[in-house]
Amino acid sequence: MTLPTSTKDLKVGFVGFGTIANAIAVGLGIHDPSSSASNSEVSFSHLHVSQRSTAKSQALLAQFGASRVTVADSSDNRPILNSSDLIFLCVLPEQLEAVLSSLTFDPSRHTxxxxxxxSKLDGLIASSKLPPDRVHKMICLPSVATHDGTCLLVPPSPPLNSILEILGGCVQCDTEDIMTKLMIPACLMGPYYAILKNNRDWLVKMGVPVEDASYFVGRTYLGIAKDAEAKCRDPKGFDDLIEEQTPGGINEQSIKNLEKLGTFENYDKTMDGILERLQGKGPGDV
Ligand SMILES: NC(=O)c1ccc[n+]([C@@H]2O[C@H](COP(=O)([O-])OP(=O)(O)OC[C@H]3O[C@@H](n4cnc5c(N)ncnc54)[C@H](OP(=O)(O)O)[C@@H]3O)[C@@H](O)[C@H]2O)c1
Incomplete structure (x- = not known):
């Protein structure tokens, strides 16, 4: 059974089994292709995980059982490769070179x-000696464990995409440059929380009890985010939501006021700064 041609009964291996590997493994493990909610044909016959981070690997074994999970019995990664088709490499940057140079991949089997x-695609291809269409870079957050993550994948691969869709969603990137640019909204998580805090603090200043302000702000933005998520597969979805605001109403006025104050221009400048830093071209300050 090999990728990239089939996603049935996949044997998946994890080299390094820390935070992100564990999140991916749990996300794949809880996938049930027979459930009526699933429209995916992807299925995993086995997860082979590194013994490293023993607490996490043992917890995975306890959660899914020995029929679906094997924990390598030494810190040698070779048995994981010998038993798997799809290998997730999940070590820290400083461990990458040593780990890759200790592994021998099978170009007719491994992805x-x-x-x-x-890591960069060129370096991964050179070190692994795998064909370029069997080497990928992926970015995701630990929320893939509950199928709430959205993965970035380069280069595109329809079979891998259908696997990553299980974890919450996937954007296939044509180039590493596009992938870098797509990382920017994730770097605006801090500012998003800062907006919630700003709203809460303003309400408190206006005399609203802090518990009510915090609860109401959090729940209100959740509802707003859900509406946006429901429309996000439509490229014009966000424009439609803005268009839906009552003409002459307060929300429309709020957008105009923020435009007049340069808020969205400042967001652009902040995103330019993030990109500069991600590309290693400067400190990212505005
Ligand atoms: N955490 C995130 O949200 C996140 C998101 C996206 C990408 N990433 C990336 O994913 C990679 C892993 O991050 P992480 O947060 O999961 O780190 P982590 O929790 O520290 O996991 C690193 C894992 O690598 C293991 N390891 C070290 N040397 C090894 C070796 N020679 N052979 C096999 N395993 C070895 C470690 O085992 P021991 O514990 O036994 O040392 C540990 O299980 C990083 O490159 C990071 O940039 C992380």
């Missing part, structure tokens, strides 16, 4: 997906 943030 390598690196989660290592600093």
């Amino acid at each position: 390598l997906v690196s989660l290592v943030s600093t």
